[in-house]
Amino acid sequence: MITFLQLVINGLALGAAYALVALGFVFIVNATGAVNFAHGDLVMAGGYAAVGLGSLAQIPAVYFLPLVAVIMFVLGVALALLAYFPLINRPPSTVFISTLLCGIILQNAFVVLFGPQAHAAPPLLKSGVAHFGEIEISVQAIGTMVVAAILIASQYLLFTRTQIGRRLRATAEDRQMAQAVGIPAFALIAATFGLGTALAGIAGALLANQFFVYPTGGIPLSVYAYIAVVIGGWGSIAGAVIGAMIISLFQVVVSAYVSYAAATGLLYVTLLLIFVVRPQGIFGERVQRRA
Amino acid sequence: MSGLLEIDKLCVWYGPVFALKDATLSVGSGEAVALIGANGAGKSTLFKSIVGFLRPKSGALRFLDRDVTGLRTEQRIRLGVGYSPEGRRVFPGLTVRENLEVAVFAGKAERARRVDRAFSLFPQLATRQEALGWQLSGGQQQMLAIGRALMGQPRLLLLDEPSLGLSPKLADEVLAGIRGIVKDGTSVLLAEQNVGKALACCDRAYVLEVGKIVLAGTAAALRDTEEVKRAFLGG
């Protein structure tokens, strides 16, 4: 029972990290409709930024996390200029491919700059584990959950309660019409890529302590983010969080009772079932067109 | 009459075919102007050129004595143009209130005031504030599109076929609203196929045929021209 509880806690902790990864992905989806398949690689870029900053100054990551976010914002705007704006009037699959290519370029850049080996970033506050009775949880995992909760709530409030959030959604739904009501859509899109990438970077800086960064480490993360968003409901923040939790619970809890390979298989079977039962994802697609 | 919008010899091409050829027209402040033409005449093309969706091949486009050809769409809108497009294009995933709110560039209190004004202009919308754009009926969407176009308190309102798809009664209501809008200080350029109704609510009109302006004059004068009668008024 203790073991089971411990596994569930571990699953939730990993799920929080995945949710943080999915969050930046959803951000860009919500604001531009673009599927950014460089997202996982941007998460790694954030991890490398934390590794680099951590090697310059031996301080906990919480102090330089804002700097990571700023660096990543700039990288995100660059990504928009390179991979999104030139293709803005092309079909979505073109953007999908161009971001995928940018991801490969990033992977190569990581090898050149940091070598092919894995690196670990400094912890958010400190390393070590906290004990709650017989349950233990690493301080980093607690920090990750707290940061994830704050950013998830902020993003939800941003999109639903603020003027800029409404404008981002309007831009995603009909960019030209958004401009025709006075919204500076291109600046907003660039900022969106910047913010989404900053979120990826924060996720990477947190993940890189417990789970390391390495050049191709972002590939599965892009896939998890995509899956989380699809099972949760396209564009739904709550859905993405639930999707991330489902993935991590399969990886951590289910795999304690069957092999890792079987747990992965069961995850994908579950995904298929969700698609059959609820093709629009758990939290559904709010937006439809009238038939 | 000071020219609010001045269009001179505007030519627009879609690839190898032209959609507008040497179109010259103007809208002054305080007036409602109708743009009349059959399907494919080039009315929507003209509107899209004004807001900057389309790039004219040649010709001048001036708004408030300013050359706007080099400005992006949102810059032209912010100068004082409101645009209610053909097909309405409300934001489907935003609520009615949000659809209006996104188009206001002012503080929170002013935003609420303008939204309330749209609701008083179209009381039907007020009852459906939290409905999503896609859930509205066609007529309600049309009201929302017009309300949204008014949110920036524009000097000039472009209405592209607002009666399209509406019941005759609703179309009358919408067109009747135009006089009120003009009275509040916003000039209107209205594209319509329903010539009778357009001429009834506008001061002047231009007649567009295959991309060219073939007739221009006051609404009253045009109503009596043989050509307009023959082509549009069925008599």
Place this chain on the structure above:
Amino acid sequence: MKNSALSTSWRDGRQWRYGSAVMLGLSLVALSSGLARSADAYLPIVMPITGFLSVEGGSQRNGAVMALEHAPGGKTIDYPVFDTGTSATGAATALDKALSNGKPIAAAVSVFGTEMVAMMPVAAEYKVPLLTISGLAKITESDNPYIFRFLPNDREIKVAHARYVVEKLKKTKIALISDTTAYGQGGFALLKEDFTKLGVKPVYEDSSIAPDTKDMSPLLAKVKASGADAIVVHSVAAPMALIVKQAKAAGITLPIINSSSIVEPTATALFEPAELKDVCAETPSAPETRATPKIKEWADAYKTRFGLEPDGLALGQYDGVMMALTLIAKGAKTPEDLRAALQKETYEGVAMTYKSNGKGDLSHDAEIVCWDGTSRIPKVVEHYAGPDMVLK
């Protein structure tokens, strides 16, 4: 036979991580031109300098360069470097170019088994000996007389791994774990066979750890439930490091005996020293431990020359090239002279004594190193050599 199909170079498994990104790896640039200069011999270096084994390729290149800079007998050697780009076709082309660029007496070549397989026919065509440290067992099992290997192959080294656990640690309830890469699967099969020969059946086996697995707690829960008294891991660095770290964090005190991936300085850098307590690993040689005065002197010289801690790859390649240079100083003038001498002579290197077994395997030594929890530098606890590394 199953084993030879699965066994791969001890480095080969790492390609999974980098397989997708080929763009850099395709650059086939000879880093320094092979224009014939007036030198006593021409011995090109053909190694992965760019691409995804660039760390390993860089180590072995440094080892070779260090030997060539100090060729015995006052000989001057011309040794241009050709980049294989970490790809099989790149390697074959680069070797062809290197060997046709002058009159080679030998070539120092890649650690990467896949590249070795592609280069072997080229060597046979030019009849030039290749000096390598690639672990892929089959390169010396296919009757190509031009292959000379200066690190033990995986088959031998896994015997040392298994024997240490069973005979020295006296552990019989073993949890055997590997990742799903070719490297992990090959090692898993060899270890399983070796444990069987030693009369031990693992109480827990898991070779399904995907290399991107993040949370190892379900694995560790299963290991705990199995009643294992030791954990044996054969894996690439990242998942192995997570298993070790998370086991320590969960308070599991069982000894963990790993494959050599964890010995690389880049891998130990992922740990706090305390996390490495009771952790051991096999490794072909461990110069960073500076276990003998000779190794210490060499390791210090290496660090001075390149500004890096040396690893077993650099030392193995150094010894191999130095053996060839010594034989050249003693009178080997043609590739054929050198091949014959490499085949029969015994050479006292820095790491060990090298002597061919008739198939081109000259190294039959492996170390077991362990960390004591106070430093990232391990200590050698056991040495295996020659017949020790064959199980009947």
